[in-house]
């Protein structure tokens with residue numbers, strides 16, 4: 001799920017939880033957004049660059065690799081260790097941080113499930129034929145044409161298309177050059 005969407009949903013959740021958390025509400029809000037820093041750290045270490053721009057480009061490519069080592073803070077083992085420490089130390093701060101992390105990971109899970117379902121349904125409809133180049137390809141990739149600002153409309157199949165990897169890559173490179181005509 002995109003960072004903007006995480007910020008939006010986490011802010012909404014923090015507002016709902018405000019009567020209980022009061023001024024502490026910013027802690028889970030911050031942790032639910034900052035958890036994604038693990039992607040950047042992994043990128044910086046492996047690519048030996050601190051360029052945020054390069055990292056954003058890397059993770060924004062058509063089909064970015066989903067490496068578990070790039071998502072360390074999202075890993076159940078790490079979350080489990082944090083949980084044990086939180087129980088042992090009874091640290092309120094740690095509980096709040098963990099709440100933010102778990103909220104984020106749950107959203108990611110819902111998102112991944114929705115995207116997988118869309119990919120399967122649309123690939124079946126397209127009979128595994130890429131609508132751009134007409135090639136038959138097993139394992140078409142899901143491409144988002146439109147990011148709906150209304151989250152209830154976020155996973156509307158009309159906002160998606162399935163493409164072969166080559167056309168998908170092409171669609172993303174066109175998207176970065178707004179003067180060229182993008183695919184529809």
Ligand SMILES: [Zn+2]
Nearest residue numbers: 130133164167
């Ligand atoms: Zn194609």
Ligand SMILES: [Zn+2]
Nearest residue numbers: 062142143144
């Ligand atoms: Zn795409």
